[in-house]
Amino acid sequence: MASLTTVLTARRGRGRPDWTDWFSYGYLLLGLVLMFGPVLWLVLSSFKSAAALNEFPPQLLPYGQRSVAVAGQEKPLPLYRVTMPDGSTRELAEVRRIGIQATLVDPSAPDLEYKVNIRDRKPVREFRLATGNYTEIFREFSFGTYLWNSVFITVVATLITLLFNAMAAFALSKYRFGGRDAVFLLIISTLMIPPTIILVPNFLVVSQLGLLNSLWGVIWPAVATPTGVFLLRQYMLTIPDELIDAARMDHASEWRIFWRIVLPLSAPALAVLAIFSVMWRWNDFLWPLIVLSRTEKFTLQLALNAFQGELTTQWHYLLAMTVITLLPVTFVFAFLQKYITTGIASAGVK
Amino acid sequence: MAGLQLKGVAKRYGATTVIHHVDLDVKDGEFVVFVGPSGCGKSTLLRMIAGLESVSDGDILIDGMRVNDVSAAQRGLAMVFQSYALYPHMTVYQNLAFGLENLRTPRATIEAKVHEAAQMLRLDALLERRPTQLSGGQRQRVAIGRAIVRDPTIFLFDEPLSNLDAELRVQMRAEITALHARLGATMIYVTHDQVEAMTMADRIVVLRAGRVEQVGTPLELYNRPGNRFVAGFIGSPQMNFLSGRIAAVHETGAHIALDAAPNAASDAALPLRGSSVTAQQPIRLGIRPEHVTLGAATAGSLHLTATIDRIEQLGAASFLYCSLGSGERLTVHTAGQVEYARGNQVTVNLPITDTHLFDASDAEAALALR
Numbered sequence: 173m174a175s176l177t178t179v180l181t182a183r184r185g186r187g188r189p190d191w192t193d194w195f196s197y198g199y200l201l202l203g204l205v206l207m208f209g210p211v212l213w214l215v216l217s218s219f220k221s222a223a224a225l226n227e228f229p230p231q232l233l234p235y236g237q238r239s240v241a242v243a244g245q246e247k248p249l250p251l252y253r254v255t256m257p258d259g260s261t262r263e264l265a266e267v268r269r270i271g272i273q274a275t276l277v278d279p280s281a282p283d284l285e286y287k288v289n290i291r292d293r294k295p296v297r298e299f300r301l302a303t304g305n306y307t308e309i310f311r312e313f314s315f316g317t318y319l320w321n322s323v324f325i326t327v328v329a330t331l332i333t334l335l336f337n338a339m340a341a342f343a344l345s346k347y348r349f350g351g352r353d354a355v356f357l358l359i360i361s362t363l364m365i366p367p368t369i370i371l372v373p374n375f376l377v378v379s380q381l382g383l384l385n386s387l388w389g390v391i392w393p394a395v396a397t398p399t400g401v402f403l404l405r406q407y408m409l410t411i412p413d414e415l416i417d418a419a420r421m422d423h424a425s426e427w428r429i430f431w432r433i434v435l436p437l438s439a440p441a442l443a444v445l446a447i448f449s450v451m452w453r454w455n456d457f458l459w460p461l462i463v464l465s466r467t468e469k470f471t472l473q474l475a476l477n478a479f480q481g482e483l484t485t486q487w488h489y490l491l492a493m494t495v496i497t498l499l500p501v502t503f504v505f506a507f508l509q510k511y512i513t514t515g516i517a518s519a520g521v522k
Numbered sequence: 523m524a525g526l527q528l529k530g531v532a533k534r535y536g537a538t539t540v541i542h543h544v545d546l547d548v549k550d551g552e553f554v555v556f557v558g559p560s561g562c563g564k565s566t567l568l569r570m571i572a573g574l575e576s577v578s579d580g581d582i583l584i585d586g587m588r589v590n591d592v593s594a595a596q597r598g599l600a601m602v603f604q605s606y607a608l609y610p611h612m613t614v615y616q617n618l619a620f621g622l623e624n625l626r627t628p629r630a631t632i633e634a635k636v637h638e639a640a641q642m643l644r645l646d647a648l649l650e651r652r653p654t655q656l657s658g659g660q661r662q663r664v665a666i667g668r669a670i671v672r673d674p675t676i677f678l679f680d681e682p683l684s685n686l687d688a689e690l691r692v693q694m695r696a697e698i699t700a701l702h703a704r705l706g707a708t709m710i711y712v713t714h715d716q717v718e719a720m721t722m723a724d725r726i727v728v729l730r731a732g733r734v735e736q737v738g739t740p741l742e743l744y745n746r747p748g749n750r751f752v753a754g755f756i757g758s759p760q761m762n763f764l765s766g767r768i769a770a771v772h773e774t775g776a777h778i779a780l781d782a783a784p785n786a787a788s789d790a791a792l793p794l795r796g797s798s799v800t801a802q803q804p805i806r807l808g809i810r811p812e813h814v815t816l817g818a819a820t821a822g823s824l825h826l827t828a829t830i831d832r833i834e835q836l837g838a839a840s841f842l843y844c845s846l847g848s849g850e851r852l853t854v855h856t857a858g859q860v861e862y863a864r865g866n867q868v869t870v871n872l873p874i875t876d877t878h879l880f881d882a883s884d885a886e887a888a889l890a891l892r
Contacts, residue, residue: 412605412607414603414604414605414607415607415609417569417572417574417594417601417603417607418601418603418607418608418609418668419609419620420573420574420593420594420595421572421574421594421595421599421600421601421621422595422620422621422624422668422672423595423596423621423624423625423672424595424620424621424624425595425624428624432620433609436611437610437611
């Protein structure tokens with residue numbers, strides 16, 4: 173906490189804040205608002221009720237109208253602040269409304285009814301989170317299925333990516349064989365081919381393999397990444413060969429050397445690749461859109477897209493889903509970001 | 523137990539040959555040291571024995587079995603690396619146990635063997651530490667322990683002490699020698715330090731540029747170096763080499779005239795055995811600094827006048843760095859303390875029986891074998 177204060181109050185010199193301090197903080201604040209403003213608005217809006225979302229002018233915080241239980245009424249009635257003909261204001265509960273005429277009662281004395289013009293009453297509002305948005309999407313739509321599909325694809329694809337890329341990187345960094353550099357260059361050169369170009373061939377392959385509308389159809393084409401092989405190979409080059417020789421002298425099989433020595437020592441690079449892979453797979457939209465066409469196979473990203481109906485869009489649900497979709501990547505990034513920098517730095521410079 | 527034989531072993535990288543036809547017979551339980559300057563191929567040879575490098579030509583036999591195509595893991599040897607090569611992500615215990623786990627040894631046996639080795643090497647208190655938390659000497663002992671636990675028949679050491687400071691090196695030298703005495707296993711030890719070679723070895727193999735220059739016990743190499751390279755490599759400070767020629771050949775031996783004293787053909791004859799020399803043949807005469815004496819001329823010696831350039835007094839011994847009339851340099855190692863000062867002229871005596879005679883040609887083979 174103390175370090176956070178130090179960071180947030182850091183200044184250029186010791187004495188009065190310099191103009192550069194004001195400028196820096198201003199610039200950073202602007203950046204913060206630009207970057208975080210939309211996210212914050214999204215999160216706040218996801219807690220608004222459908223009615224509050226349609227309000228104009230929009231409110232930043234989620235508000236709901238207060239209601240009160242009135243004797244003799246089945247449901248709680250909405251509360252209004254009413255300007256009475258004599259100029260005084262009272263809080264009354266609305267029983268019904270016909271045209272521009274509203275009928276209200278005093279909650280403490282429900283027998284006496286007041287008839288007021290709707291222009292003379294204003295809703296009494298309070299800060300209220302519409303948490304129903306979050307619970308209802310699980311109940312009303314197969315949101316759980318989409319979430320499971322996304323989690324399954326992300327976790328399984330990441331695990332397979334780590335394993336396959338690490339094996340390729342191990343061979344390319346620790347074995348001497350003819351054509352090794354050619355293979356490596358070939359793998360790296362695939363970085364230059366935009367994914368959209370191979371979309372159709374990929375689709376044909378996946379279709380022929382009968383993997384359409386299967387989660388594996390999303391997983392398999394994505395697991396071999398040139399970035400991952402490059403990242404891990406560069407890192408593994410820094411593992412001393414003597415360690416591998418020592419393991420060989422220790423009767424370790426090549427698989428055991430890979431599993432017990434090289435993999436644990438590559439942990440920082442593996443962490444980086446895992447972060448990347450989680451973000452890629454989680455946010456992936458185009459490829460799942462092509463492979464998965466049945467609703468029950470949809471990932472979250474596809475579901476979000478499908479949720480924008482042709483006629484109406486239930487924004488309050490859509491926003492709640494978007495927030496849930498954002499969460500995993502945010503957590504991964506927030507907690508593992510130091511691995512990203514160290515991993516990339518150590519993989520880049522030997 | 524196991525002996526080791528190398529038969530015409532060679533190693534080539536493309537067109538470059540780094541090991542030329544090495545023949546060697548290591549007896550069971552022997553402590554053999556490979557010594558030579560950097561890049562002489564001693565480590566490569568060791569790695570070929572270990573199975574970490576392939577053999578281009580020739581055969582390696584362990585216990586009479588050809589092992590050229592046997593993988594390092596299957597040869598049953600243990601190796602201690604220069605960098606120790608401890609697994610940084612494992613504790614000392616796990617480091618020691620890793621080899622046994624790979625052999626699918628029962629857990630109880632592993633535990634017993636690891637603790638036994640740890641006790642032998644005084645590592646008991648460190649078993650739960652990681653290699654990064656250990657000092658250099660402790661890491662070295664873990665590396666040796668990792669070799670010991672598997673009861674290998676042959677130990678291979680690749681410059682294991684080069685990363686230690688001088689004091690620790692002396693201590694570890696004694697520990698490895700004691701270990702050899704206790705285990706009785708065959709050990710092959712690579713070093714570039716001739717002191718290590720002299721103090722530890724049963725037999726020394728001197729290598730240069732991928733060739734074996736000479737094989738012998740430490741004192742054989744010291745007393746009867748086979749060529750000028752071995753003579754210069756073994757012994758510290760280095761042997762002095764003076765150029766000259768054979769003045770005359772008699773039945774008793776050869777008389778020598780040095781460039782440093784061209785007219786004073788030695789009165790003492792250097793006995794020659796088995797090698798033929800001719801008069802006027804150019805030669806190189808070698809003499810160790812500790813054999814040179816100072817002061818009045820003595821019989822049976824070559825006498826030279828030298829100017830002292832530099833003196834190092836160590837108390838128990840003194841080193842005099844002199845220059846001769848021919849521009850050659852001569853180092854003198856004398857016991858005790860000396861009274862000389864820089865610039866003094868002294869008479870140095872080279873006792874003829876302590877000199878070594880080498881051919882002045884490229885091969886520089888020893889001519890006189892006493």
